Amino acid sequence: MKKNMRNAIAASVSAMALICVAEAASSDAGFERADNSVALEWNIPAQSLTDALIAWSEQSNFVVLIEDDLTAGIRSRELIGAFTSFEALERLLAASGLTYKIRDEQTLIVSPRLQTASMTVPADVNNAAGMRDSQRVEIGRERDDPEQSGRRSDSERSSADRDQIVVTGTRIRGASPAAPIQTITRQEIERSGQSQTGELLRTLPQTFRGGINPTVQPTTVNTNSGLGGDSTVNLRGMGPDATLILVNGRRLAPIGGGETTDVSAIPLAALDRVDVLLDGSSALYGADAVAGVVNFIVADDYDGAELRARVGGATQGGGFEQTYSAAAGERWKGGSFLVGADYLKQNPIFAGERDFSETAGPLNSLLPANRQWSGFMSGNQELSSFVELDVIGLYTNRRASRTTEYGAGGFADSKTVDTESFLIAPRATVELPAGWTAQIEGSAARSTRDIETTDNFGGDFDAVSTNTAWTIGAATEGKIARLPSGDLRAAIGGGYREEALDADLGGTLRNGTRNIAFFFGEASAPLVSPSEDRLGLARLELNVAVRVEDHSGFGAATTPKAGVRYAPIPDIVFRGTWGKSFRAPRFDHLLADHVVTLWNAPNLGSADPGLAFLNFSGNPDLEPERATSWTAGFDWTPQFIPAFDLSVTYFDIDFRDRIVSPIVNLGSALSDPAHEPFVDRDPSASAQSAIIDAADQFFNISGLPYDPNAVLAIVNSGFVNASSQQVRGTDVSFRFAPGDVAFFGDFSWLRIDTQTIPTFAVSRQSGLIFQPAEFRGRGGASWEIDDSFTATAIVNYVSGSKDNVAMPAAEVSSWTTLDLTLQYRLGSLTNALDGFEASLSVTNAFDEDPPFAAGGGVAFPGMLFDSANASPVGRFIAATLRYSL
Template identity: 35%
Template sequence: MGSTIFTKGFVKLGMVSLAAVTVGLAAQAQGETQRFRISQGSLQQALVEFTVQSQYQFMATEGLLSGKTVTPVIGVMSREEALQRLLEGTGLTYEIDRQGRVILEEDREKHGASGPSNSTSLVQYAAVSDAEIARQSNGAAVTNARNGGDVDETDGDGLEDGAVEEITVTGSNIRGTEPASQVFKYEREEIERTGLTTLPQFLRTLPQVFGGGAQDGNGGGNFVAPGSGAGSNVGFGSGVNLRGLGNRSTLVLLNGRRMAPAGFGEVVDISLIPLPAIDSVEVLPDGASALYGSDAVGGVVNFVLRDDYEGAQTQARYGFVTEGGLDELQLSQTFGKSWNSGHAMLSYEFFDRSFLDSEDRDFSVNSPDPTYLLPEQTRHSVFADVGQSLSDQVEVFATAFYSDREFETFTALTTSPLTSLLTGSTEQFGGTVGGNVNVGNDWLLEVAGTYNETTSLLVNNTFFIPFDPMSSPLFTSINETTSEALVIDAILDGPLFQMSGGQAKAAIGGQFRGETFQRRIGDVVRTDEDRDVYAVFAELNFPFISAENRSPGFERLELNIAARYEDYNDFGSSTDPRIGLVWSPVVGLKFRGTWGTSFKAPLLSELDETGNQAFLLDIENPDNPSEIIPGMIWIGNNSDLGTESATTWTAGVDITPVSVPGLSIEFTYYDIDFEDRITTIRAFLDGFSDPRFASLLTRNPNAELINSLSSLRLFENFSTMFQPEDTQIIFDRRLRNLATVQTNGLDFAASYGFDSDIGTWNVSIGGSYILEFTEQIFEADQPVDIVDTVFNPSDLRLNGAVSWEKDGFASNVQIRHTGAYRDVRETPAANVDSWTTVDLNLSYNTSGNTDSPWLRDTVFSISVQNLFDQNPPFVVGNAGAERNFDPENATSLNRFIAFQISRSW
């Protein structure tokens, strides 16, 4: 089974590591995209910081900069874009001379100025010595700033002096390339500002992320909404569901690497990743199989580990609901060290939460007792990251992680006299080793091997109601699943040739993936599947127009082309192209668009037929209803499944007006046509007579097929008149590539940051509006629009925030809104109210505000989720689970208050 694949895999992994050290891997080369952090203040001081981070030299006429101020410039972008943002509102523009110097001058279109009369009148600004930089920027911050990192007293990224960090961002395999897709990037500090301290909580607040699917209150035989895509959610994990297309259609990465899924392979459990180990979260809500392969249909979420932390941070948090007995304790410790040639980080987190009883909520008080709305959970997580440059040409890196979460919950139905005590755990561990080498002419080769394993255990003890804790269970079932993934990547990227707008660049690479899935029921292995995947991919980027050759109407014009081919040894292959285009007619206005195809490979668990079932029944003859004949129904998995495929295109505009510094507005239209989705036929006896299912009927089956089905371990003869060999018709209800989903909608976001006499403010609003979300099982069926129906996405989701900071004090108010929708299970359809909640987070940072050695570098905060204690909208319970709310679109937590102390040492 998988032992062979992983024995070979570890040999390959060791060879990769040895080659990485022996051949030598590379120092980062200067490129077009890097991280900037320019403080608000005078333009002259800002240019000092910009020089440190960009290596530009600035020239201007004497006195030109006097009295001019700038707003902060923070984020990952090209040097030219950062400079344009820096100069917004100053009335200045720039040119780059033949020596590469930046010549600042008044905007002639606005002021009628002719610019500097001659070069002799220019004064060099921000040309500071290392000593002056050290005086102004303070030690370790200088190294990081020079390398394009954050200007911070503690952070440093370990690059050698004089280098500028050129990074690869989610959405492209080419260093220094800004993707044509919209990418939402959330820094750890921004996430913490919301008062949310787990990644599942934060991801669920994003308008593009539908709450449906795997979550801690939705799994393990507990209440799972129909069509949620949660699968069994054996380990009570939490996944990501972009665009409402299901957890399995969203690719989750850690530091750009795949992770092994939990449960039956349908979800990567992000609840096992501790927030203190995360530097940022990057969300690409666009099809991206051309870049990353299978699963990237709804998009990609990449969790980036911290690699530039210097010092130690201790954090403690305690929270509780104001109604009920649920409380949480969270403790974490992070150590980090950066030096000129490397870095190291180690982070540990402990998380413990008690259960939320259904009796603690008036909307679910009629649920059978005992029933938990949220399970009791305890988690330990350890993450480590290290990188080291061995020479000017050599860099090696490694990450490692281990998480273990245990849970306990009760679930019961009003339709049954029984209750189930569900206990279990999810354990995940793994890591990456690799490195990169500069092979010459700014071409960088990166080779890495990643292994990770996830085991989910579910123990179901069944009791009579009322539950007696001293009684023995009526029966016990044990279900354990294990998924393993070994990935070996090699990617080479660099410049191809010089174009008028800059360097044309390319990336080429290959990947091997070995995946296994095993399921045990008790001590018996029921499923044991594995697969090998080989992939090759390429990406090209052509900058036709940039700041180097801009002209009226064309500030920037850039084309990106990518393609990937993946071959699976168990079912087939897929080739997926992608095209992206970016056009900026003027500074502050950018249009972008993408088109591409994506795919989703069937799960290993879905290809395994060992658990299939068949039933022999007495049915009405579909050709003569007055006659009773023997018919067989065949259900379960299907080894002949193929890929699910999607075509996606987007069009968007980004507006950062020069006349309003600090304002940013973004709009994106998306359209997804998702075909051949794997689905189960929702029919039973009616399937024999419904003409829609005619292609799934086998009339007068041969003896071989009848014998194979009647020999199944789970075959049952429910006929009172016939034996299996008499079977006249078979209804094949196994999983099939049948369904089609079409969805389109709008994403929008706006933010405005500004300074005032009473502090620094930032106001933002983001949202997603679904125009269409239709499902169709057969071509002859009429598409059914499921948007705004219970257990499916609401058409409108909004997230607005107002934050304020001054003298160490900070506040953040967040308002979240989910639009009203309908419960179509009732006739006529019942209205479900909209849901609006408010979160509040208040904090005080003592850094620079106290001389006390006991209080310095400490942050005190209090956060309140659902400040006004709004119940989720009432929805009639499903299938005897009287929870009476929709867990796909709301939560049962209600008001939750938390106190937190964080100390840096």
């Protein structure tokens, strides 16, 4: 009986679509669709998504192209109220895991987004989003024979098929990744109140502020903060070089010998969304994807123009910011083009402008001065019914400057850093017989940095480095066989990548080239076909992947990955992944200058007065890092609680041969027994002379004259392969949107344990000063009023930590801040203001200072806070005016 009913519904859908297609064919002018600038009254009850889309199609006068069974088992939520056609469609698709793209004036395409999580939506929340066959049909058009081979007709062959190629989490069309994914949508970017890409990503609880970022201060742990205004993404606190950064699936060139990717080179104005893959994924994307992948998706298919201006500043002083951007795009049949530019200027914030750092050197830059120009473009064109070309391009030119003082009136230097970077990435997509698709793509990226340093002794230092990276590759994807439970699909491909560094560090040359040849394969199999009636086994899917990379100088590495998705009932999906990751040593790991620094010994943890050498250098004998990671979790979307989604994920990453500087915290280098194998006590004068003579650079920052008899120790902190590092924890996300108010939350528990050498005990790294917090969370609500006003409030929380640098050790308090954003469409006041939107954002609304941490000033007096876990900016208010046409 139920089967007959489903057949009857399917027949009615086909009949409705035939009517729609016939009406479109008989109309000389095509569809007279509703004006999307006009709000219509909608009254679509909660029902199957198929029926809801039919109701939407009837009222909006659009033909909807959709895959067969794409909406199987998915129910839409009630839609009542006045909305434009597209706003109504977005609400119907909100929790389905589906998205849409306008094909032409008559037609739009509904396809899997496949990354359903976001800052406000838990990962992969819709368990039924993957319940589909791979053959595509239109709502209302009779379905082709699923076994039919050969090319489709021109009317059937469209960009819809190419649009469904997933760029994050899998390379197989129609597959649902088992890995946890966060997606930050364009709407959420607007509501975040952020204007810079790095700060946007650092709001996620799964990221760590520490590393190379503009507001991170030089400390006993991090002596290389964001000198050039750089912003990196540090997932799980495993270091920014363990997170792979992509733009539409292509790699950028890294910055300097550290080979970290500067995401501030990607303007927010260029983005359609950001996908954050929270799982080791070397099998899919190659080396460096140990902690995860951040894929920035550049907007395309945009028709119109937009102007935007933003001004803001910190209420405690400094940091005044101006941002101006413009973008224009045009869409035509078979293609589109988008071009835009972005300008940012931000004044510095100095330590003397904040009470919590008033005893530090007043010229210390808590936030560097920054001026940045960016340009971007994207375009695509169908050359024929089965060939499409697309291209993306980015360009950034930035100048940043900052001053560092080691105590008031002490050793100081000022740096001016000029950075220029670009990316160009073309791709050709070809539809092959039997439903297969092939892609040939390439990318070329370059980043150049010039650092001019002047110290208070009158010395000048100029360092220039150029990084280049280019890739060429090809891949094909399609159906291997038709199983009783669905299509067995696969993707295979390979390519070649070259990375190079050419640096002149004040006369010290550092050059390196790395060649990587790679081959990958992935397969996705529905082991059990989807069914809403089979209790305990509604669906079962398996995904496997493997990649082989041959790195020049390090040999071949094979990295497998497997994922499974199991739905006992339509409301819940259990998922799990297992995989291996690989990362070759960075250029600076191998080639870093031999730098010797003379410190005041108490600043390195000595209980006795005197001096101590810090001896640092690269290590050409390093071995590659390897990791094994797994995740397990579930996504729950109960039908009996409308508009509620919950996602829970446990993760475990076991790092072996981790490349680290063995002294995790320089402030305890001479006091922690774990560091003894790397400390030479009471070195002779000849030993001191030997390391000074061997050094490429020597600095005396002790504030005292060098006296060999006063030197208590030599601390050796060059790069080594650590024995192991284990990173584990739990992520929890939820969303509840019963009406005009949407509640959301995202929380992450983290534990990092490190064993430097096998004979040492495992030590806890998380929860210490300058290290990742053991818990971070953010939650809030967004309220839409009359489709013209939106208010968003977000609470951010960072747990407290232990200050093991201070003597005696002390506790650092937690840090809680509130962010507010108000958006108003001015066109609701008068038609003369149509297209204008004004917004006001307040970051850290209660102006919470960073918690006191005495250890922050052990090596750098007066910097009594932990900038790796709290921002020194304070309350920041910004106003934005946007005009769209």
